[in-house]
Structures are given as C-alpha cells and as structure tokens.
Amino acid sequence: MTELQRDNNFQWTGEVVECESGIHWGIAEQANGIVAILVNSPGGVLTGKQVRVLAEIVGEEGVIKNTRRMATLLLIPKEKVGAALESLHAAGLRVANLHGSVRNIAACPGKGFSPNSRGDTLGLANELDEAFYGTILPWDFKIGISGCPRNCTGVQCNDLGLMAEPRGKYSLWLGGSESGFNPKHGKLIRKGIIREQIIPIVKRILETYASLVEELGAELGEGAQARLYHVLEKTGFEQFEKAVEEVVLSNTIVK
Known part of the structure; x- marks a missing residue:
C-alpha cells in the first residue's frame, strides 16, 4: 500500500510556481497576462477579516471570483503576486491546488x-x-x-x-x-x-x-x-x- 506524503511548500519565482512534489499549485498566468491565485477555502467559507484582506489584495485593479469548487480566485497583475502571497499567509489563508492533490472541498x-x-x-x-x-x-x-x-x-x-x-x-x-x-x-x-x-x-x-x-x-x-x-x-x-x-x-x- 502506498504511504501518503504531503507537501505544502512551493516557491513563486516571479514567473512560475516551483514545487518538487508534482502538485500543481493554484497560481497561473491567464491568457490576458493577469495572474490567477486560487485561495483554499473549504466549504467556500471565509471570515469577514479574510474577505477584507482579499479585497485589499486585489485593490481597484483586480477581481475576486468564486469557483464551482467553492474556492476563491484572485485575479491580479503579475507584479503583485509576491505581496499577495505574503498577505494571504498573514491572514491564515493558503493557496489551493489545481492538480495532483485533494482539491478545495x-x-x-x-x-x-x-x-x-x-x-x-x-x-x-x-x-x-x-x-x-x-x-x-x-x-x-x-x-x-x-x-x-x-x-x-x-x-x-x-x-x-x-x-x-x-x-x-x-x-x-x-x-x-x-x-x-x-x-x-x-x-x-x-x-x-x-x-x-x-x-x-x-x-x-x-x-x-x-x-x-x-x-x-x-x-x-x-x-x-x-x-x-x-x-x-x-x-x-x-x-x-x-x-x-x-x-x-x-x-x-x-x-
């Protein structure tokens, strides 16, 4: 029986996400050049404080979209991704994955x-x-x-x-x-x-x-x-x- 392994670590290089485990983390450039960050939110639940943090991250230039899987998608310029990840971490939020793991529940x-x-x-x-x-x-x-x-x-x-x-x-x-x-x-x-x-x-x-x-x-x-x-x-x-x-x-x- 395969023993399950976990990997919550990845790096944003400014261009792509690097992760050795094979998990595809939810940070990806879109066709229009905007970067989408998929925020892990089990059951689609966010606190009021977390919603305020997300609004501050996207500012007037970005967009917040909810997905069918009840995750939250932030659409922001590429140069803001690094700061956005720091703000998510400080608010107790995590990036969801796209492939290779359990998706947002x-x-x-x-x-x-x-x-x-x-x-x-x-x-x-x-x-x-x-x-x-x-x-x-x-x-x-x-x-x-x-x-x-x-x-x-x-x-x-x-x-x-x-x-x-x-x-x-x-x-x-x-x-x-x-x-x-x-x-x-x-x-x-x-x-x-x-x-x-x-x-x-x-x-x-x-x-x-x-x-x-x-x-x-x-x-x-x-x-x-x-x-x-x-x-x-x-x-x-x-x-x-x-x-x-x-x-x-x-x-x-x-x-």
Whole structure:
C-alpha cells in the first residue's frame, strides 16, 4: 500500500510556481497576462477579516471570483503576486491546488444553517482539509459533502461524496466526475458511516487510489493523468469497498 506524503511548500519565482512534489499549485498566468491565485477555502467559507484582506489584495485593479469548487480566485497583475502571497499567509489563508492533490472541498451550509440538513458539513470539510491538504496524489481528487438528499453539492459527481444521514451518520459515494468529456455518477459504497470513521476511510481510499495507479502504470496510458474513475474502469470497486469495510469493522477512529 502506498504511504501518503504531503507537501505544502512551493516557491513563486516571479514567473512560475516551483514545487518538487508534482502538485500543481493554484497560481497561473491567464491568457490576458493577469495572474490567477486560487485561495483554499473549504466549504467556500471565509471570515469577514479574510474577505477584507482579499479585497485589499486585489485593490481597484483586480477581481475576486468564486469557483464551482467553492474556492476563491484572485485575479491580479503579475507584479503583485509576491505581496499577495505574503498577505494571504498573514491572514491564515493558503493557496489551493489545481492538480495532483485533494482539491478545495465543496460543502453545503449544513446543520445549523439549512433547516433541511441532517448533519454537519462545514466542520467536516475543515477536518478533511486539515487532514489531506497538500497530500501528493496521481491527479485531482474532488470531495463534496451534502447535508441532506437535496444534494446541493452533487455528491455523486465527485471522486468521493459524503451525504449526511439521520442520527449523525453519513453515506459514501465513489468514482463520480462533474466535468470532462464524460461526466458520470459515482457508486454508493456504504451507508451508516459514523463521523469518527470518515478520516480513516478517506485515508485508506487515497492510499488505495495511489497504489493502484502505480500498479497499473502503462495500462492507464503513457503519461496518464489518472483520476479515480479511470482507475475504477480498470479495477472495479472491490478493492475500495474492501478498504472501507476494513476500517468500519476495525472501529478505527481519530484520536
């Protein structure tokens, strides 16, 4: 089983982002010469102080845009990128990644906000972000969390989706894709997962995904940027279902 590694370090050279791990961090020059900085914001949540910092960074020349993944995109001149990164760090904000890791985690408002929600979503999004931000993976891995069957985040259309059930439990989907040439729904893997098992389950799924990409190698195509659904097309769900079951039966929880 591949042991997961994390890398939160990168350098902005003034022209490009340098990172040895293979993660593509969210700083990229656009077609018009403006640089986009993708800000990590699990569940799309920012404090008032953080919003003020972002407004100060872009000033009158820049633009703030929200993405479908609930990350925040800053569009600023290239010469302001270095200072912008310093301001983000000072405000407790981090740059999100584009490829090669867990993407910004999408979540609906959840319990305490939505009258329909069955469980916590934003707190869970933050827990997952803290556990897996900067984890080095073969390619993108998208996680979506919904608090009820209204399914505002489309959990079936993520690599991994979680939907809150009554009594504090969650259902798990795997293998979906919301974008690309062939969008698809994932498969319901298990119901009745308790909150404390989610981090260990996601860890095992990421380890299994990384291990299978390494094992399959050329079968995925030379230079393939293999998403989870590419792997599942070759292997099926059995190994992932087994990994989830082992965690559930072992009563593994986060201490």
